[in-house]
Amino acid sequence: EIVLTQSPTTMAASPGEKVTLTCRASSSVSYMHWYQQRSGASPKLWIYETSKLASGVPNRFSGSGSGTSYSLTINSMETEDAATYYCQQGSSYPLTFGSGTKLEIK
Amino acid sequence: EVQLVESGGGLVQPGRSLKLSCAASGFTFSNYYMAWVRQAPKKGLEWVATISTSGSRTYYPDSVKGRFTISRDNAKSSLYLQMNSLKSEDTATYYCARHTMGITFDYWGQGVMVTVSS
Secondary structure (H helix, E strand, O other): OOOEEEEOOEEEEOOOOOEEEEEEEOOOOOOOEEEEEOOOOOOEEEEEOOOEEOOOOOOOEEEEEEOOEEEEEEOOOOHHHOEEEEEEEOOOOOOEEOOOEEEEEO | OOEEEEEOOEEEOOOOOEEEEEEEEOOOHHHOOEEEEEEOOOOOEEEEEEEOOOOOOEEOOOOOOOOEEEEEEHHHOEEEEEEOOOOHHHOEEEEEEEEEOOOEEEEEOOOEEEEEOO
C-alpha cells in the first residue's frame, strides 16, 4: 500500500500570502491528485494529474511534483481558500488519500 | 449537470447489514467507473470500493474486502453498496463518486451517514 504523508497538518495564512502544501508518497507514483473539502461540504476534485486544474478552480492554484514528492501552491491566499486539502494517488490499488492539510485564514 | 444522490444510511447494530444506493444523472452512467469513499467523523477520506463500467470488475481495500459488495444497474443509472457484518469502525459518511478512468474522483454526492452502534 502506498502511504501518502501530507504536511503541514494545519496551517494559517494571511490574505495575499503564498501557500505551499506538500504530499510525500512512500513509493513512486505517476501522478498526484488533490481535493478541496470545505467545512460541512463534500470533497471536490481540485487538481488532477499533478498539475491540471479542475473546472472552475482559480488559476492562483498550481500543482507540481514527480516520483514521491508533490505540492499544491496557492499564489495569493484568499478567504475562500480556507479548507482541508487531500492528496490522492491512483497509480496502484488500494487507492489511498493523505490525511489532509487544514488551511485556515489568519 | 452531474448529480449523485445517495440514500439508505442510518443507524444499524454491529454485525447487521445495510445497503446504500446512489442515483446518478447528468452524464452517461454506463461509460464511467464508479466508487464509494467514506469519511469517519472528524477524520480523513478512505476509498471503499470501485466498479468498472460493466460491473465485471470490482476493487476493495482489505478493510472491507469480503464484507462489502459494490454493484451497479446501468439501466437505472444506479450504484449500490451492500455492507455486511458491520463494525463500529464502519461508522462514517459514505460518498458516491464518479471514478473517471479509475483514477480520479471527479464528482461526489452529498454523502449519507452510516452509524454502527448498539
